[in-house]
Amino acid sequence: MRLLSLRLIVSLIVGVTLVSFAFSYYQVLAEKHGLRHELERRSELLGESLSGNVERSLEADTNQGLTNLVQQFGNREHLVGVAVYDQQGKLVAITPELAQILTVTPASIKQAIAQNQDESAFVRTGKEQIHVLALPLRHDGQVIGGLAVVHDVAYIRAQTLRTWRETFFRVLALVVLIVMITLLIVRWSVAGPIAKAAQWIRAMHTGRISSRHEMPDLDIFRPLVREVTTIAESLRRARNAAENEARLRDAVASRWTAERLSVHVRTRLDGSRLFVVSNRQPYEHQRDGKTLKVAVPPSGLVTALEPVLNACDGTWIAHGNGNADAEVVDSNDRLRVPPDDPHYTLRRVWLTKEEEEGYYYGFANEGLWPLCHIAHARPIFRANDWKQYVEVNQKFMKALLVETADTPEPVVLIQDYHFALLPQLFKEKRPDARVAIFWHIPWPNPEAFGICPWQRQILEGLLGADLIGFHIQSHCNNFLETVDRVLESRVDWEHFSVVRHDHRTIVHPFPISVDLPDIKPAEEPRSGTTYEERVELFRSAGVEATRLGIGIDRVDYTKGILERFLAIERFLEKYPVYQRQFTFVQIGAPSRTHIKRYHDLLAEVEAEAERINWRFQTGKWRPIVFLKRHHSHQEIVPFYRAADLCLVTSLHDGMNLVAKEFLAARRDESGVLILSQFTGAARELRDALLVNPYDIDQTAEAIRIALEMEPEEKQMRVQRMRRVIRENNIYRWAGNLITELCDVRLDQTEENERLRADVSAAGM
Numbered sequence: 057m058r059l060l061s062l063r064l065i066v067s068l069i070v071g072v073t074l075v076s077f078a079f080s081y082y083q084v085l086a087e088k089h090g091l092r093h094e095l096e097r098r099s100e101l102l103g104e105s106l107s108g109n110v111e112r113s114l115e116a117d118t119n120q121g122l123t124n125l126v127q128q129f130g131n132r133e134h135l136v137g138v139a140v141y142d143q144q145g146k147l148v149a150i151t152p153e154l155a156q157i158l159t160v161t162p163a164s165i166k167q168a169i170a171q172n173q174d175e176s177a178f179v180r181t182g183k184e185q186i187h188v189l190a191l192p193l194r195h196d197g198q199v200i201g202g203l204a205v206v207h208d209v210a211y212i213r214a215q216t217l218r219t220w221r222e223t224f225f226r227v228l229a230l231v232v233l234i235v236m237i238t239l240l241i242v243r244w245s246v247a248g249p250i251a252k253a254a255q256w257i258r259a260m261h262t263g264r265i266s267s268r269h270e271m272p273d274l275d276i277f278r279p280l281v282r283e284v285t286t287i288a289e290s291l292r293r294a295r296n297a298a299e300n301e302a303r304l305r306d307a308v309a310s311r312w313t314a315e316r317l318s319v320h321v322r323t324r325l326d327g328s329r330l331f332v333v334s335n336r337q338p339y340e341h342q343r344d345g346k347t348l349k350v351a352v353p354p355s356g357l358v359t360a361l362e363p364v365l366n367a368c369d370g371t372w373i374a375h376g377n378g379n380a381d382a383e384v385v386d387s388n389d390r391l392r393v394p395p396d397d398p399h400y401t402l403r404r405v406w407l408t409k410e411e412e413e414g415y416y417y418g419f420a421n422e423g424l425w426p427l428c429h430i431a432h433a434r435p436i437f438r439a440n441d442w443k444q445y446v447e448v449n450q451k452f453m454k455a456l457l458v459e460t461a462d463t464p465e466p467v468v469l470i471q472d473y474h475f476a477l478l479p480q481l482f483k484e485k486r487p488d489a490r491v492a493i494f495w496h497i498p499w500p501n502p503e504a505f506g507i508c509p510w511q512r513q514i515l516e517g518l519l520g521a522d523l524i525g526f527h528i529q530s531h532c533n534n535f536l537e538t539v540d541r542v543l544e545s546r547v548d549w550e551h552f553s554v555v556r557h558d559h560r561t562i563v564h565p566f567p568i569s570v571d572l573p574d575i576k577p578a579e580e581p582r583s584g585t586t587y588e589e590r591v592e593l594f595r596s597a598g599v600e601a602t603r604l605g606i607g608i609d610r611v612d613y614t615k616g617i618l619e620r621f622l623a624i625e626r627f628l629e630k631y632p633v634y635q636r637q638f639t640f641v642q643i644g645a646p647s648r649t650h651i652k653r654y655h656d657l658l659a660e661v662e663a664e665a666e667r668i669n670w671r672f673q674t675g676k677w678r679p680i681v682f683l684k685r686h687h688s689h690q691e692i693v694p695f696y697r698a699a700d701l702c703l704v705t706s707l708h709d710g711m712n713l714v715a716k717e718f719l720a721a722r723r724d725e726s727g728v729l730i731l732s733q734f735t736g737a738a739r740e741l742r743d744a745l746l747v748n749p750y751d752i753d754q755t756a757e758a759i760r761i762a763l764e765m766e767p768e769e770k771q772m773r774v775q776r777m778r779r780v781i782r783e784n785n786i787y788r789w790a791g792n793l794i795t796e797l798c799d800v801r802l803d804q805t806e807e808n809e810r811l812r813a814d815v816s817a818a819g820m
């Protein structure tokens with residue numbers, strides 16, 4: 057910029073000087089001409105007025121008279137003198153001053169006499185420059201001599217020099233003025249806007265602002281602004297395209313979506329199909345008088361598997377427990393679901409009351425459930441329950457055989473503790489199948505598991521699978537240790553697998569998750585602000601409060617609902633300022649109420665809420681609102697979104713998807729998650745406020761911290777946890793599980809493996 061100004065200034069100086077001097081040169085020249093002309097005119101006047109007298113004197117041949125005459129004119133302005141010459145050009149009379157300068161007859165005199173006409177000439181004599189006007193002197197028309205009127209021309213030169221000097225100073229002043237004005241113009245109109253534009257372009261180029269930020273007003277550079285803005289817009293588009301491409305590339309490498317899972321599974325299945333077996337079905341048909349209703353049951357397993365089946369069409373085999381389930385199936389007990397937008401097949405298996413009683417309520421939920429959860433509920437094992445459990449597993453095996461009959465090398469994902477025997481039962485019939493079982497609940501240590509009278513059969517049944525999945529590594533370790541203690545087998549701790557009877561079972565963790573679509577908070581369609589939603593929820597619950605806590609669970613003793621209520625009581629005791637402000641809404645879906653323990657728990661939870669409410673409630677405010685019914689996901693989302701905090705206080709939990717669903721719903725990146733350290737989710741969601749639910753004071757304190765947490769802190773924590781869920785979403789869970797299962801070599805007998813090891817050792 058400085059160099060530019062310098063160049064500009066130098067050019068201006070040179071230009072202005074040249075123009076000024078050229079102009080002055082013509083001015084001086086004109087002035088010089090004018091002066092000369094004036095001199096010639098004066099000289100002529102003088103010459104004319106003199107010549108008559110001189111002619112007469114010359115005619116009279118009176119030298120003295122001539123001398124006297126010429127001397128009379130000697131003192132005129134700038135006149136050096138006059139001289140008179142005879143016909144031959146010989147000096148006749150001359151004024152004294154002129155006599156010193158004019159030593160010879162000027163050529164103009166000779167010319168004037170010869171040509172009989174006036175001659176004017178500027179001549180130099182020594183140092184002096186003079187003007188000589190030569191006039192012929194006549195008598196009777198005959199030239200009788202010549203008259204020279206000589207003027208000093210030095211004053212013209214002096215005048216010219218003065219003019220040049222003045223011009224010089226004028227040009228100097230002009231140059232200084234112009235340079236200063238130019239500098240100011242450059243600074244205000246050029247340098248300023250250019251600096252601003254440069255700043256803007258730099259900011260845009262470095263991505264600090266987008267080209268949507270208008271370019272500063274650049275005054276005289278407005279046309280430039282248009283062009284630069286166009287270039288900036290193209291740059292922005294190019295950058296966005298590059299970013300999108302990079303994001304896509306990154307997403308392809310890391311992010312799992314329904315579409316990716318669908319393509320991936322189709323590729324991996326290579327013409328085969330996916331079969332899922334679980335006790336709980338994704339849709340339950342209930343008849344209420346004349347109306348047929350469809351319900352999605354409260355189950356983390358269903359929440360997780362539904363998107364997977366939707367993504368890669370397959371068959372889901374489950375217990376048809378709805379009172380109208382049989383009405384809607386075809387002759388093969390199948391129907392396409394989801395009912396509103398069918399994507400996969402649901403195959404229902406019917407159970408007798410006795411089977412349901414023994415297998416589901418009895419062995420699964422009174423035996424295995426408390427056995428695997430450290431929640432201090434005594435497991436109950438009855439021989440008849442076990443019998444039913446075995447029979448129902450066989451029943452499902454038969455259903456699975458029918459469904460997979462036309463599919464070579466079917467890929468089967470068995471779900472949960474209801475089907476511990478199914479992997480072995482099915483593999484015996486279909487050794488070409490790839491079978492995985494995912495255990496959605498914790499696996500206890502070998503001592504705890506050892507309580508089960510049929511632990512051996514359960515382990516053998518599970519090891520029929522090619523792959524066993526748990527949520528976290530410690531459940532895998534507990535399982536492998538249990539196998540190690542109970543069965544004759546080889547546990548490979550390096551690869552986390554078990555080899556038994558020439559069959560290898562891989563045991564790996566696959567943390568289950570939810571779907572968290574990539575929608576930015578700004579894009580989220582919302583009915584109102586969090587505050588408005590909260591007011592509406594309180595209004596519909598008939599409560600007046602300002603702060604909302606939320607808990608969503610099946611009413612199950614493993615969920616720590618009573619401990620949670622005690623923590624709320626303690627919190628209100630310790631921080632009375634939150635009374636009449638904080639209300640906790642517990643959505644409790646009654647569950648397994650046919651079991652006494654669950655039935656009693658429901659009553660206990662209700663009683664405990666009432667006790668605490670009775671203690672604190674005033675006016676329209678209540679500390680706890682217990683909504684004792686199953687709520688659909690759509691009904692739950694407004695609670696998730698409006699809550700200041702979500703309490704997940706499980707005493708023991710395989711994963712707990714409520715914690716993840718709460719975060720998935722928080723597109724506003726707010727809210728606080730208080731999470732039991734005994735959930736599988738606590739391994740991933742490190743930015744939750746982790747609590748020991750047995751420590752009532754600690755949970756109470758966490759509630760206070762959550763309510764007083766700075767918005768920035770909440771946002772930072774939610775953002776980080778959402779990122780974890782987005783990366784490790786349900787599609788990744790399914791993708792990883794299916795990939796590992798499809799990678800299993802069906803011919804991996806001990807002998808084959810030894811052979812492969814020998815070959816690689818020999819370097820072949």
Ligand code: G6P
Nearest residue numbers: 336354355356357472496497647
């Ligand atoms: C847990 C189990 C699931 C089960 C769910 C609901 O999440 O892991 O297998 O479906 O609880 O229990 P329910 O007995 O009602 O199916």
